[in-house]
Each structure stands twice: as structure tokens, then as C-alpha cells.
Amino acid sequence: MLYGGFQLARKVITECMNYQLPTLCETLGIPFEHHHDAKADAVACAEVFLECLRRSGVSSFVELMEKYRFTFGQFYDPGFFRPLRSVAAVSAGTSAKDIVGDPNKVDVDSYFYGKHICFTGTLALCTRLELQQIIADIGGIPQEGVNLDTQILVVGQQDMKRVDATGLSGKHKKALSIKKKDPTHDIEIMSEADFMSNLTLE
DSSP states (O other): OOHHHHHHHHHHOTTOSOOOHHHHHHHHTOOOOOTTOHHHHHHHHHHHHHHHHHHHTOSSHHHHHHHHTEEOOEEETTTEEEOOEEOOOOOTTOOGGGOOOOGGGOOTTSTTTTOEEEEESBOSSSOHHHHHHHHHHHTOEEESSOOTTOOEEEEOBOOTTSSOTTOOOHHHHHHHHHHHHOTTSOOEEEEHHHHHHHHHOO
């Protein structure tokens, strides 16, 4: 499901074993038979969102934003959209090693369970710290930098002022270097879109 709804569900629907769309629908008693059908997914997401509204006890979308500290999505030129995202206050010194996962949200069936995961670049859907928290909650291991333990590198939009002519970040180049030196050490490099897709698959 879309990240905004996914993020809201994590805050409101506390009895869910995981936050994949089929699981949410089953928990809430929402009929859902055709996962990955665009229309069925959209209707199911809307039903989950409406249930979140009912449980939140708010009367408007603005109140919902204020209660859970979300910001509205925004459009940027040229046609780039940043969806609803959390603005929860975060300690300036917080890093991946400081993040503690919620044992009630561990998902052993997740693609990312038990894996060391690092992020690079600007992420469109939410902050890096928020994604690191999601990984920790699932049961993965978020990392600040790429090393021999890294299994997945998620690549966001790169700031061209901070990369060289290759357009690759230092983390991306280090991951490629590790793979080149030891082909058996397979660091998977995926886009943010692929990351979110794997996050919400059955």
C-alpha cells in the first residue's frame, strides 16, 4: 500500500501482526480477494485509511495530521511528488546503531528480516531514519555505512553536487567494490521503489 497509509496504519492498528495490505484487510475484516490488482488495491487502501480515521477519533484530515505529526504531500518541479510523511521529532545524534525495533512488529516472512540494510541518497517517501526504524521493527538490521555485513543497499535520489562523474555515492561505489573483489559476496542494490514494493509484498 502507499507509504502514507502504511505509516498511519502502523500507528493506529496496533493488533496487526504485520502491515502488508492483505494482512491489514484480514485483521480489519475488509473483503480483499485480488491483491496486486490496481483497482482492488486502491479500494482496500481506502477502506484501511477510513478505518484509521474512525479509530483516531478525529473529524478532519487536518486533525489527523496534527495528531500523528504528518505533513501533506507536496508536488515539486518537474512533476516530482513527495507523499505524506512523518515529522516526528528525532534526536540529532540518532544513528542506525541506536535504533531499537519493536518486538511486536517483527515479521519473519518479510524479505528484509534478518538482513543488514543500508540507505544512500535522498529518499522520496520518508526520512532515512524512519525507514531504518521500519527495518528494525521488521527484524532487519539497519546500517549507517556499507561494509562486509551489508546485504542490501537502497539507493535514493543522489545530490549531483556530492557525487563524482559516475553519479554514484560513496556507499554505492563501496558496495560495487566489495562485489567486484568477492563475487560470492552478493550485496543487492535496489531502488527506493523496489524497496517499498518488497516491503509490502505478501
